[in-house]
Amino acid sequence: MPHVVVVTDSSASLSTEVAEAAGIVVVPLQVVIGATSYDEGTEATPAMVAEALRDYTPVSTSRPGPAVFGEVYARAAAEGATAVVSVHLSARMSGTAESAEQAARDAPLPVLTLDTRQVGPATGYAALAAVAVLERGGTPEEALGAARRRADRSTSLFYVDTLEYLRRGGRVGAAAALLGGALSVKPLLRIEDGSVQPFEKVRTAGKALARLEEHAVEAAGGRPVEATVAHLAGADRAQALAGRLTERLELAAPIRLAELGAALGAHVGPGMVAVCVAPALD
Incomplete structure (x- = not known):
C-alpha cells in the first residue's frame, strides 16, 4: 500500500x-527571544513568550x-x-x-x-x-x-487584551490598534481569507468572552463539530469558556484545551483566548 x-x-x-x-x-x-532563536515546541514554550512580553523583551518569529x-x-x-x-x-x-x-x-x-x-x-x-x-x-x-x-469551513476567533502585540508584528494596522487602545475596548478578531481582522469591540473582558462563545456557537450552526479553546497565560478564562461550549455545541470529540503555541503567542500577547470550530470529519 x-x-x-x-x-x-x-x-x-x-x-x-x-x-x-x-x-x-x-x-x-523559530521563536526569537532577545537575541536567541529557539525551536517552537521543543525549546520555546508559551510561558517563556508570555514572560518575555511582560518584561518588554523583544520577541519575534521566523519561518x-x-x-x-x-x-x-x-x-x-x-x-x-x-x-x-x-x-x-x-x-x-x-x-x-x-x-x-x-x-x-x-x-x-x-x-x-x-x-x-x-x-x-x-x-x-x-x-x-x-x-x-x-x-x-x-x-x-x-x-x-x-x-x-x-x-x-473552519472558524478561528480570538480575544486579545490589547491589539498592541499584533500591531508590533504587522498583523493588524496601526489605525485599528490605536482605535482599540484609545477607546479602552476589548477587541474580538477572526481569520478572514488568511488575515487577522477585528470584527467586534466590547467594553470588558467578560463581555468579550461571552461574545466569543456566541460567535463560536453560531459558527457551529448546530452541526457536529470539533473545537479547540487555546490561550496564552489565560488558563482560567479558557477553561470556563470550554466548559460552556461543551454544553452548547454538538461535539464529535471532547473540546481540546491548550496553550497557544509560542510563535502565535508572540503576536497576540498574554491573556489571549482563542476558539477554533471545525466541521467533524466525514
Whole structure:
C-alpha cells in the first residue's frame, strides 16, 4: 500500500500525542527571544513568550527555511514514503508555506503543499483531515482536497487584551490598534481569507468572552463539530469558556484545551483566548 506522509508546522497547535498518533511530522517555527532563536515546541514554550512580553523583551518569529523542509521530505522518501502532503498556516501571516513550496520543487518524491489560509488549530484540523482520507486509502490529491475543505469551513476567533502585540508584528494596522487602545475596548478578531481582522469591540473582558462563545456557537450552526479553546497565560478564562461550549455545541470529540503555541503567542500577547470550530470529519 502506498505510504503518504502528512507534514505540518508547529503553528498547527497539535500536541505531541495527537501528532504522533496520526503520524504527522511537525516542522518547528523559530521563536526569537532577545537575541536567541529557539525551536517552537521543543525549546520555546508559551510561558517563556508570555514572560518575555511582560518584561518588554523583544520577541519575534521566523519561518523554517526551505532547507529544513527539504530534509523532512528527503527523510520521508528514505523511509519509504511515496508522497507527502504538506499543510501549513496562512501565507499572509508567514513565509512557511512558501518555504515548503520551494523545498517541494527539489524533493525526491511528489510533495503537495497547501496554504490553509488559517492559523493555529484550524491548520491542525486540516492536517488531520488529510490523515483521515489517507487512512481510508485515498490518494494524496484527495487528502489535499479534504484538508483544504476543512480549513475553508473552519472558524478561528480570538480575544486579545490589547491589539498592541499584533500591531508590533504587522498583523493588524496601526489605525485599528490605536482605535482599540484609545477607546479602552476589548477587541474580538477572526481569520478572514488568511488575515487577522477585528470584527467586534466590547467594553470588558467578560463581555468579550461571552461574545466569543456566541460567535463560536453560531459558527457551529448546530452541526457536529470539533473545537479547540487555546490561550496564552489565560488558563482560567479558557477553561470556563470550554466548559460552556461543551454544553452548547454538538461535539464529535471532547473540546481540546491548550496553550497557544509560542510563535502565535508572540503576536497576540498574554491573556489571549482563542476558539477554533471545525466541521467533524466525514
